[in-house]
Each structure stands twice: as structure tokens, then as C-alpha cells.
Amino acid sequence: MTDRRGLEGPAPDERPAPAGKRNELGIRVDPEVEAARPPRRTVISALVEHEPGVLSDVSGLFSRRQFNIESLTVGPTEDEAHARMTIVVEEPDPGIEQAKKQLRKLIPVIAVRELEPDAMRRELALVKVNATRPDQVAAVAEMYGGKTVDASPETATIEITGSRQKIDAAIDSFGQFGIREISRTGTTAMARGTDDTAAEQTQAQPADHRHTVPADDD
Amino acid sequence: MSERATPVTPRTEADATETEREREHDPEATADASTEPDSNTDASTKPVTTGAESVIRALETAGAEYVFGVQGGAIMPVYDALYDSEIRHVTMAHEQGASHAADAYGIVSGDPGVCFATSGPGATNLVTGIADADMDSDPMIALTGQVPTAMVGNDAFQETDTTGVTKPITKANTFSSDPDRVGDDVGEAFALAGAGRPGPTLVDLPKDVTLGETSSEPGQPRTPDTYEVQEHADPETVRLAARRIEQSSKPVLLLGGGVIKGDATEAVRAFAIEHEIPVVTTMPGLGAFPEDHDLAMEMAGMHGTGFANMAITHCDTLIGVGTRFDDRLTGGIEHFAPDAEVIHVDIDPAEISKNIHAEYPLVGDAETVIEQLADEVTESPRATKWRAQCQQWKSEYSMAYRTPEDEPVQPPFVVEALDEATSDRAIVTTGVGQHQMWACQYWTFTEPRTWVSSHGLGTMGYGLPAAVGARLAAEDDQEVVCFEGDGSFLMTIQELAVAVRENMDITVVVLNNEYIGMVRQWQDAFFEGRHAASEYNWCPEFDTLAEAFGAKGFRIDDYDEVADTVEAALAYDGPSVIDAHVDPRANVYPMVPSGGDNGRFALSEDQL
Numbered sequence: 039m040t041d042r043r044g045l046e047g048p049a050p051d052e053r054p055a056p057a058g059k060r061n062e063l064g065i066r067v068d069p070e071v072e073a074a075r076p077p078r079r080t081v082i083s084a085l086v087e088h089e090p091g092v093l094s095d096v097s098g099l100f101s102r103r104q105f106n107i108e109s110l111t112v113g114p115t116e117d118e119a120h121a122r123m124t125i126v127v128e129e130p131d132p133g134i135e136q137a138k139k140q141l142r143k144l145i146p147v148i149a150v151r152e153l154e155p156d157a158m159r160r161e162l163a164l165v166k167v168n169a170t171r172p173d174q175v176a177a178v179a180e181m182y183g184g185k186t187v188d189a190s191p192e193t194a195t196i197e198i199t200g201s202r203q204k205i206d207a208a209i210d211s212f213g214q215f216g217i218r219e220i221s222r223t224g225t226t227a228m229a230r231g232t233d234d235t236a237a238e239q240t241q242a243q244p245a246d247h248r249h250t251v252p253a254d255d256d
Numbered sequence: 257m258s259e260r261a262t263p264v265t266p267r268t269e270a271d272a273t274e275t276e277r278e279r280e281h282d283p284e285a286t287a288d289a290s291t292e293p294d295s296n297t298d299a300s301t302k303p304v305t306t307g308a309e310s311v312i313r314a315l316e317t318a319g320a321e322y323v324f325g326v327q328g329g330a331i332m333p334v335y336d337a338l339y340d341s342e343i344r345h346v347t348m349a350h351e352q353g354a355s356h357a358a359d360a361y362g363i364v365s366g367d368p369g370v371c372f373a374t375s376g377p378g379a380t381n382l383v384t385g386i387a388d389a390d391m392d393s394d395p396m397i398a399l400t401g402q403v404p405t406a407m408v409g410n411d412a413f414q415e416t417d418t419t420g421v422t423k424p425i426t427k428a429n430t431f432s433s434d435p436d437r438v439g440d441d442v443g444e445a446f447a448l449a450g451a452g453r454p455g456p457t458l459v460d461l462p463k464d465v466t467l468g469e470t471s472s473e474p475g476q477p478r479t480p481d482t483y484e485v486q487e488h489a490d491p492e493t494v495r496l497a498a499r500r501i502e503q504s505s506k507p508v509l510l511l512g513g514g515v516i517k518g519d520a521t522e523a524v525r526a527f528a529i530e531h532e533i534p535v536v537t538t539m540p541g542l543g544a545f546p547e548d549h550d551l552a553m554e555m556a557g558m559h560g561t562g563f564a565n566m567a568i569t570h571c572d573t574l575i576g577v578g579t580r581f582d583d584r585l586t587g588g589i590e591h592f593a594p595d596a597e598v599i600h601v602d603i604d605p606a607e608i609s610k611n612i613h614a615e616y617p618l619v620g621d622a623e624t625v626i627e628q629l630a631d632e633v634t635e636s637p638r639a640t641k642w643r644a645q646c647q648q649w650k651s652e653y654s655m656a657y658r659t660p661e662d663e664p665v666q667p668p669f670v671v672e673a674l675d676e677a678t679s680d681r682a683i684v685t686t687g688v689g690q691h692q693m694w695a696c697q698y699w700t701f702t703e704p705r706t707w708v709s710s711h712g713l714g715t716m717g718y719g720l721p722a723a724v725g726a727r728l729a730a731e732d733d734q735e736v737v738c739f740e741g742d743g744s745f746l747m748t749i750q751e752l753a754v755a756v757r758e759n760m761d762i763t764v765v766v767l768n769n770e771y772i773g774m775v776r777q778w779q780d781a782f783f784e785g786r787h788a789a790s791e792y793n794w795c796p797e798f799d800t801l802a803e804a805f806g807a808k809g810f811r812i813d814d815y816d817e818v819a820d821t822v823e824a825a826l827a828y829d830g831p832s833v834i835d836a837h838v839d840p841r842a843n844v845y846p847m848v849p850s851g852g853d854n855g856r857f858a859l860s861e862d863q864l
Contacts, residue, residue: 043666044860045845047562047653053855056570058594064581065613066594087482091431095423102424132609139606145428145448148482 063132075130079108081153081227082138083236087146088114088121095144096123105129105137109161109224120148122236124226151229151236159227162197163205168216169194175215182208193218304473307432308337308466310439311399311459314474315343318446320370322346322361322728324354326381328374329414330401333466335372346724346758349750351378353721355385356748359394359456360708360725364683366519368395368449369725375401376414379460380421384715386456387425391712392540393517395454397445398422404464405433418460427455435465439474447477452485453604454517485603489618489625497575497599497616498632504573506642507533508593510556513540513711514578514602516704518622521545524577527626531636534646536564538579539696540711546702553646557585558848559693562653562857565846567646568593569855573637577601578622581611582712583851591853601625653846653859655697664839665815667691667767671698673822674737674765682735683708683726687719687744690773691766693844695739706734716772717747723762724754735826738764742795743772749801755831756806763825764833766798769840777843781864802833812836 061067063075086092093112100107108126115122127137134152141150165184167175169192179186179196182204188195198208202225209220229235304310311334315323324346327335338345348354351373358369373382379400389396403412419431428448432441438461445457501507509528515521521544528535528551535545536553547554556564568574574596579585586592589612600607600614601622608617618625659666671694675682684699685708686692692709701707708726710718723738730736745766755762775790799809808828810821812835825832846857849864858864 043658043839043842043845044858044863045562045653045655045657047859050856050858050863053566054570055855056591056595060589060592060594060612062589063613064589064592064609064611066597091419094420098423132613136606136610139608143604143606145480145483 063130065132075132077106077128077130077133079126079128080134081157081159081225082125082127082134082141083151083153083227083229084123084125084141084147085115085149085236085238086121086123087148088119089146092121092146093123095146096125096141099140099144100125100127100137103136103140105133111224111226113226124224126225148238149236151234153227153229153235154233157227157229157235159201159225160199161202161205161223161225162199163209163220163222164195164197165209165212165217166193166195166219167212168192168218171215175212178208178211181211184208302340304439304471305469306333306337306466307435307438307461307468307470308333310435310470310472310474311442311461311466312337312341312343314439314442314446314477315370316341317474318443318477319367320446323370323372324348324357324361324725325372326351326354326374326378328378328401330375330403330463331372331378331399331461332374332401333463334399334401334461337466345372346728346754348721348724349753350748351381352384352717353724353748353751353754355382355396355398356388356715356718356721357725357751358396358398359385359389359392360685360722361729362389362395362449362454363708364705364726364729366395366517366705368397368446368454371396371398373398373400374414375403375418376416378414379416379418383421383425384713386422386458388710388713388715388718389456390425390427392513392710393454394456395450396456397442397449398456398458399442400458400460401466402431402460402462405462406464408462419458422458425456426458427453429458429460431460431462432465433462435468435470436472438465438470439472443474443477444480447479448483451479451483453514485621486605486619487621487624489601489620489628491628493616493618494625494628494632497618498629498634500573500597500599500616501531501575501629501633501637502635504637505639506570506572507531507637507639508553508567508571508574508596509533509535510538510568510574510576510579511535511541511544512538512577512579514622515541515544516578518578518603520577520622520626521704523623523626523630527630530630531633532639532643533575533637534567534643536560536568538582538585539709540707541579542696542707543701543704547700548702550647551643553650555696556854558587558850559697559844559846560585560854560857561655561697562846562859563646563649565848565854565857566649566653569853570645571596573597573599575599575601576612576614577626578603580607583611586611587848587854588851591855659815661815665812665818665836667694667769667836667838667842668698669815670765670767670812670818670836670838671695671739673818674763675699677822677826678735678737679733681706681731681733682737683730685709685719685722685726685736685738687740687747688714688716689741689744690769690777690842690844691739691741691744693774694767697844716741716744719744720748720755720764721751723764724751724758724760727755727760727762736760736762738762740764740766741773742766742768742770742798743792745798746795752802752805752807752831752833759830761829762831763828764802764831766833766835768795768798768835768837769842770795771840773840773842774844780843781849781861798833798835802831802835808832810834
């Protein structure tokens with residue numbers, strides 16, 4: 039139906055148009071050269087009240103807001119009232135900022151910090167392989183500093199601790215024997231030296247890494 | 257109608273009791289109220305004996321005056337404790353009505369509104385209203401009954417995981433598990449609802465906890481230690497923002513709902529007027545700035561005025577205060593204020609650069625930060641040309657509409673008739689749809705806390721229960737006008753029974769076009785006019801139905817009936833309903849299609 043009930047005024051194509059433009063992140067860009075923002079992987083550490091429901095608060099927040107999350111680990115700390123969560127996210131910078139801010143808004147969250155790239159990051163994996171070639175399995179385990187925690191006539195289970203990349207590489211190597219099962223913890227992490235990981239009244243500060251030497255698998 | 261429930265009488269100063277004591281926030285600090293001599297002898301000074309009494313005491317201590325709710329099995333102990341309280345209970349017809357009424361009470365009064373519901377279906381019926389309050393950052397506290405702790409997890413009768421269901425839509429929620437703590441849980445929820453960026457909070461109350469014995473007196477409501485609010489913005493950023501404003505030649509102030517919630521209206525008006533900066537508002541920001549002022553560019557966004565959208569599209573400095581740059585405001589962000597540097601004042605750091613990047617992030621309380629800016633801006637922007645341009649846009653894109661005599665009544669005409677017949681302080685509540693947009697566009701808002709609507713969630717049926725809550729929060733001399741659509745009104749129409757029972761002076765105006773008109777408008781524009789499920793010619797006669805409820809019913813079919821009907825409906829002392837049959841083909845313009853360019857708003861269908 040034709041609608042004659044509109045309003046008067048210059049039509050859209052009769053109006054002046056501004057010169058500028060924003061990108062999909064709401065940032066003003068030069069329309070000629072629009073730089074894409076690649077996602078980056080980073081570790082966010084959160085100190086939280088050790089109470090039921092906090093884990094679902096955090097995981098619910100990340101799924102609800104569609105933050106791309108690699109892993110989330112949680113465990114008790116030196117203070118039994120607090121727990122530490124380590125969250126690995128992969129997002130463009132604004133997404134990482136937003137994730138940190140939204141985390142801070144949760145009532146049980148005490149402190150949130152994005153760790154420096156040189157922070158210690160560790161993951162634990164249990165890898166169960168076929169034990170048809172036990173000597174070779176032991177050799178590969180030793181190469182990655184793993185230890186055998188269970189053995190049966192058909193299987194061997196190796197525990198490996200280290201960076202994500204190291205565990206990925208170990209799993210690749212174990213592939214030759216036939217992997218039966220894998221269970222991994224996800225990353226836990228800590229800042230180096232006297233730098234606080236995430237503590238009450240944490241102010242983001244540059245990591246001081248003069249007094250520590252990164253391990254060779256970081 | 258022989259047996260009427262006792263109507264709620266508004267609380268007067270005379271029956272307010274001074275029983276609030278400063279107490280330590282410590283469950284161990286059980287006040288020995290029984291042994292302390294007390295000048296008051298009414299029920300509210302009796303020592304607490306159960307968890308339920310502790311809940312009510314916490315509400316009294318927090319200053320709650322009204323509770324909106326519906327009874328039920330799991331919440332009964334709390335109602336039993338409420339029976340002896342000074343707090344007035346308003347029984348609603350449906351729990352959704354209770355949550356919207358509490359929400360509206362919070363909007364108008366500024367204090368958290370309180371709603372009660374029982375477990376299971378009672379709690380799930382609150383969900384829409386809680387989600388609504390969450391999207392609009394309205395202060396509200398919901399208390400829900402729950403099955404006894406020992407039965408939780410067993411799929412017991414009327415059991416729902418209420419804290420689980422409402423986790424994504426509350427600012428904070430708690431499952432209360434200890435009669436000694438339950439009062440403080442409620443106090444904390446009350447404090448959180450109103451602190452910082454307001455929002456809805458919920459406390460789930462298992463029946464064994466509310467029946468449980470305790471002598472624990474709740475302390476003053478306080479937020480948990482982990483909750484911090486920044487009041488003052490970073491002084492250096494304020495300084496830089498001030499320089500930017502001084503150097504701006506095309507400044508615009510964009511006022512969001514946060515200006516009203518933060519009671520920053522006076523500060524913002526003074527700032528805008530002193531430096532002669534044109535002012536645009538968001539929909540929740542209606543009333544933050546007088547729309548009859550020269551500097552007022554009114555509402556921007558999808559159905560904002562043409563001149564507001566031109567101003568926001570072409571400005572070089574955008575000072576956003578208490579706004580979250582919702583997509584209905586920005587349209588496609590690619591084209592939103594593309595030449596502007598953005599100064600963003602917000603109490604919630606997470607809103608800064610969430611949707612629109614802010615060059616000058618000012619985290620803090622709206623009033624405080626505006627005062628910081630006012631101190632720092634020493635010379636006004638040189639924007640004479642810009643203001644002239646804004647005035648030109650105001651005349652070029654006027655909101656004037658045609659009223660052909662031989663056609664049905666145009667909806668804006670009805671809105672304007674009500675606006676003219678009421679005071680500046682009249683409160684407008686609405687449902688959601690075309691009628692809501694016409695209310696935004698054609699009502700001249702001049703005062704804060706006079707616009708009560710569902711913005712972020714867009715809840716059809718919000719208007720009538722909101723009018724109930726708004727009526728109790730309003731002054732006696734403030735009229736309450738509720739605009740509804742036919743489809744929207746039908747969703748919560750049962751609350752009319754509540755308005756009649758309480759003899760509430762509310763005027764409901766149904767802009768009846770026998771469609772869910774906003775859907776019909778989109779179908780005409782984007783779905784080739786295929787009116788799938790949008791025709792509402794099956795609706796009842798609302799004036800007759802109003803009479804059946806015991807309200808006063810009126811009907812408008814023609815222009816010459818408008819003035820007299822409006823006068824009679826407003827004069828009626830009690831709830832009245834005007835069934836205004838308007839042009840079923842009337843559409844809302846201007847319109848920016850979803851994700852479109854605000855500067856290219858359509859003024860008629862052929863421009864979409």
C-alpha cells in the first residue's frame with residue numbers, strides 16, 4: 039500500500055553526508071586504510087571469593103557475551119577464602135578489554151589482571167597410549183619430561199606438565215603409538231618475580247623480569 | 257464487587273516510624289532489641305524471631321514502603337511476617353505485573369522497588385520484569401520463595417533453580433541458606449540494587465530458612481567489600497576532554513538514562529545552557545533536558561527526530577553521558593557520529609568503548625563528572641554557526657503531520673491532546689510498539705522521572721503494571737497517563753483489576769489500530785506487506801472490558817471526540833481506559849532501518 043502519511047523534509051540523498059567512518063569495533067578509521075584487528079591469545083587471572091556458583095558466574099558470563107575462551111581453570115589459593123581462576127581468551131584488543139571489565143563487575147570477583155606475555159604458564163595432560171612398544175613410549179615420555187603414572191599390558195598413561203605448545207608437541211609424538219585417551223587441565227599461570235598475578239588493589243604494572251629467567255619451555 | 261480487599265493507602269509522614277538503628281554489619285551482632293528500652297511499641301520494634309521476620313526487618317531498615325507481589329506456598333512465611341509490618345503490600349494479578357510495578361516504582365522514586373513471588377512459576381513469572389530492569393539499569397529487588405533446602409535439587413513441587421535462571425539478568429543474586437544471614441543477604445541485595453550503576457538483584461529464600469529460628473537483626477544495608485564504585489573521573493582525562501569541548505565547533509551533548517538515574521539533570525542542564533551546546537537524548541534519557549528549550553534536539557536513533565539524527569551524525573564532539581550506545585540509538589556504528597571524537601561519561605567502566613570507541617573515557621558518577629567538567633571548561637565552544645544549522649534542521653525536519661478530516665484519527669493527535677491537558681510533571685508510562693514511539697516523539701518531556709518505559713528489552717505489556725508502580729511513587733498532583741497499543745495492552749490487562757481495587761487515578765490510552773503495528777510496519781517495508789500474525793482485529797472492546805473490571809471506559813473514533821473524552825477521562829477519579837481507534841495504516845517516522853545510517857533516516861515508506 040502506498041503510504042502518504044510520512045513527514046516532510048529533504049530526502050536521504052538530498053542531505054549532506056559526513057566524511058568519516060567507524061569500523062565494526064566503533065573506532066573511527068580512515069575510510070581509505072582500514073586496519074583489521076587480529077585476535078590475540080592472552081591469559082587473564084582473576085582472584086575470586088571461594089564460594090559456590092562463582093565458576094558458573096564466570097563461565098556463564100563468557101558464553102553469554104560470546105568471548106572466545108580457550109580454557110578456564112580454577113583452584114584454591116594461599117587464602118582459603120579466595121580462589122584463583124586462569125582464563126585463556128583469544129580476542130581482538132577491545133574484546134580482551136571488555137572481558138576484563140565484565141569480569142570485574144561480577145560481585146564475587148576481587149581482582150582481575152591480564153598477565154604479561156612472559157608469565158609462567160603451565161598445563162598438565164594425561165595421555166593414554168597403546169603399550170605395544172613400551173621402550174619407545176618411555177623414551178618419548180622422557181624426551182618431554184613426562185612420567186608414566188599407569189601401565190597395563192595394553193596401555194601406558196603418561197603425565198606431562200608444561201606449556202601448551204610443549205604438550206601439543208608431546209601428543210603429536212605419542213601419536214605414533216596410537217592414542218587411546220587424552221585429558222588436559224587447561225592453562226594455569228602466574229606472574230614472574232615480585233609481580234602480583236592478581237591481588238586485591240592490583241594496579242596493572244609492567245612485569246619486572248630482570249630477576250627471573252624464563253624456563254626454556256616458556 | 258461486594259467483598260473488596262482493603263485498598264493500599266499511601267503512607268503519610270505521620271505513620272512513618274523511626275526505628276532504624278545503626279548496627280554492625282555482623283550476623284553475630286544480634287541486637288538485644290528485646291532488652292533495650294524503646295520508645296516505640298508497634299510491631300516493627302519486636303525482636304526478630306524467624307528468618308522471615310529478619311527479611312522484613314531488612315526491608316524496613318532499608319526504607320522500603322511498598323512491596324508488589326503474589327502469594328504462594330514457598331513465600332508464605334515471608335508474607336506472614338509482612339502481615340505485621342508498616343510496609344504496604346500491593347497484590348498484583350500476575351507476578352510479571354509485580355516485577356514491572358516494582359521496576360516503575362524504582363524509576364519514579366529513585367529507590368529500589370521491591371517485588372515478591374513464590375517459587376517455581378511465581379519466580380519464572382518475574383523473569384521478564386527482572387530482565388527488563390536489567391536492560392534498563394533500574395533499581396529493583398526481587399525476593400522469591402524456594403522449596404526447603406533439603407529438597408533443593410530433587411525437582412520438588414514448584415521448584416525452579418531461580419538463581420540459575422536469573423543469573424544472566426540480575427546485577428547480583430543470592431541463594432540464602434542461613435536464617436542468621438538471610439536479613440543481611442536481603443540488605444546487601446537492596447544496597448546493590450541502588451549502588452553505582454543500578455540494576456535488579458534477587459534473593460532466593462528457601463522455606464526452611466524463612467521459617468528457621470533466629471534472633472539475628474539485620475544491619476544497615478551495605479554493599480559487599482568487593483563492590484567498588486568510582487565517583488570522580490580521572491582529572492587529567494577531564495582536563496583533556498575540557499580542552500576538546502572548548503575547541504569544538506560542532507558539539508553535541510547526548511543524554512542517556514544514566515543522567516536521570518544519577519540525579520545529574522540539574523548539573524547537565526546548567527552545563528548545556530552555560531556553554532550553549534545542543535542536546536540530544538536517548539529514549540531512556542527523555543526528560544533529562546526540557547524539550548521545549550531552544551537547545552533541545554530531542555531523541556535520536558531509530559525513531560528519533562530527523563534533526564536529532566542530523567546533529568549526531570554531523571557533530572565533531574559527542575559528549576555522551578550515562579548512555580550505553582545501544583544499537584537502536586547508533587544504527588550501524590560505521591556511520592554513527594563518524595566525524596566526532598567521543599567523550600563518554602559513565603559509572604560503569606565496561607560501557608566505555610563497548611560499542612563506540614571513546615577518545616575521552618570519564619568513569620564516574622554523572623553529576624560529579626559533569627561538575628568536574630564544568631569547573632574545567634573555561635570558555636564555551638565557538639559554535640554559533642552550528643547552532644544555526646541545528647535550528648535549520650529543526651525546521652527542515654519538523655515533526656508536523658497531516659490530519660485529513662476524511663481519514664481516521666492520526667495517533668500523534670491523541671498523544672498531543674493528552675500532553676496539552678496534563679501538567680508538566682505528568683508521568684507517562686507505555687507498552688512497547690508504535691504507540692510507544694509516538695509517545696516519545698509527540699509528548700514534550702521537560703522533567704526527569706516522568707517517562708517510564710521499557711527500552712532495552714522492549715516488553716509489550718509493560719505500561720499498565722508500570723502505571724500501578726508509578727502511581728504509588730508519584731506525588732498526588734502528578735497525573736499518570738499510560739499509553740498502550742491493542743496488542744501490548746492485552747498482555748497484562750489483568751492488572752486493571754488491581755488499579756480498580758486500589759482506586760488508582762490512572763488514565764490508560766489505547767492507541768488501537770487493530771494490529772501489532774510495529775510488526776505490521778516492518779512487514780509492509782521488508783516483507784512485501786504479508787501480515788503474518790500481526791492483525792489484531794480480534795481484540796476485545798477495551799472500553800467495555802474496562803467497565804467489566806470496574807474501571808471507566810471511553811471510546812474515540814473521530815477527531816471531534818478527542819478533547820472532551822480526554823478531559824472526562826482525566827477528570828475521572830480512578831482508573832479510566834480510552835479505547836482510541838486510530839488510523840490502522842499510520843506508521844512511525846522518521847525511521848532508520850536496523851543497522852542503517854542515522855543520517856539517512858526515512859521520512860516515509862518510499863524512502864526505506
